Amino acid sequence: MTIAPDHTGCGVFHYQAMRDVVEQIQESVPGKLEITREGIVHDMMSPGGPHELTAARISRRLEKVMPDDLLAHTGTPDVEDVHEGVMRHPDIMVIAEADMEVEGSFDPRTVIAAVEVVSRSNPDNDWVGKMRDYPLLGIPVYAIFDPRKGEGAVFSGIHRTPSGPRYAIRKDFVYGEDVTIGDWTISTENLPRY
Template sequence: MSIDADTYARLREIANQLPQIPGIGRVEIAHGEIVMMMSPVKRHELAVLKLARQLNDQLPDTHPGYIAHGGADLEDVGLGRLRRPDIMVFPEASLMDEDAAFHPSDVILVVEVVSKSNPENDYEEKVRDYAAMGIPLYLLVDPRVGTGIVHSGPKYASVERFAFGDTIKVGPWQLDTSVLLTYGP
């Protein structure tokens, strides 16, 4: 579902002000609503770090000039979506433009590490959103249960499941998931 441009612009204006409120971790816009998320736990951030390192080690060979980086906004104004993936792979040069957020056409992979508090968002809504944005690959990592999914192909028709400990193929990259930890009780 898309929302009209005026509604999205109003939501975006509000969303831009929310991170200034203490306790608000990340802000996204989806399905005509502002979604506020808590700051991630340490093991979440460790998974992000370990995966980004592996990708960045391989990108010079597969996609020179690209980087794996987190903490940035991904925006599709036409769909009325503002997301903040844990990792995106994009051309490093795109960091130099003045845009506040990345456009999906610059991104070839998004990675989400499932949080303890809102797993449905990563398993359902973000699968639909990233596919609609045209991002070729979506890697979902779930430290709650030690599993994950590689989504690829048109509308993510290809789904490859894995367990922590497997070496997985994500597009042209090989990732060792034995470095990932599950969340504690």
Template sequence: MDRLRAQLARFEDAFPGFHVEIVEGSVVASPVRPFDGETVQRLWAVVEPQLPPGWDVVSGVVFPFDDAHEFCPDLAVVPADAVAENRIAYPADLIELVVEVVSPESVRNDYEVKNKQYASRGIPNYLIFDPQKGHVITLWNPGPDGYRGRDMLPYGGRVTVETRIGRLTVETSRLPVGPGSGGG
């Protein structure tokens, strides 16, 4: 796994602007679009100040799940002491909340594969922000086959998520939306 991780790091270095993960045993490289990057930056700026002491936000950090899945979430809320270790990979069990921003290339992975994988590891909350559709999906109550709780909210208002570490609120009206999305 360390050798594969090193190869992935070289791949990302060779192809800047791509997000690389292992999904269902395959190396998946997705281009990072301006709307994706802007959404991640805005979400980080909103989520981080709301976290209680002892928690922090990371982005693009490796979380191995098993030999077939190694994800680099767009944002993950994890214990601050783990972040302070400054490692290249962290146990998935540390994640309290995970956020993915959907691109056209990541639709299946974000909505289906990660839904099941994140839930099966017991990650309490999963948020999917979709600039192409102009909505956010909040998922909670993880089970072995996915999340049992699900809400879809159009961009344009506040989204509040109750987590074990406190309430997080995101104003979605300023998030970028794709042409023809109907959101925003």
């Protein structure tokens, strides 16, 4: 669900006001709050066991095939671009350890790949909203795992369009197949379904 839509065009000032609201209420509301150009997105339910297990298995599989100086990070903080008015929290970020040595949010341009596990409560946040925001933030690879259907897609090749940056390449997969995310190929065997 999107709340507090941004139709004012106030840019950084309006974004900072939304950021302050998110910081004040995040602890007292269930789920996760993120900021897009359209406003504050509230994923009302906290991720459950199958969601978290999927993220953990993907993270572990990626880290087994990546160089030691990279992580498939599943924790905080968010990625944020104040000038674009976007703060997102990928389920998994492929990022260099050195790029994590910062205070506050990570620079999205240091994220090598973002991976999302589609939530039951708000699948459009992953399939629509983040599909729009991740290329805007300059994240070169975006992978979606959808436990509802046992399938997903990997997006890459950011290019400019009249509506803003978009991914040009989409590679679909079904659970059970190997999937390539960036330079690394992992199995999708034994991932939980909802």
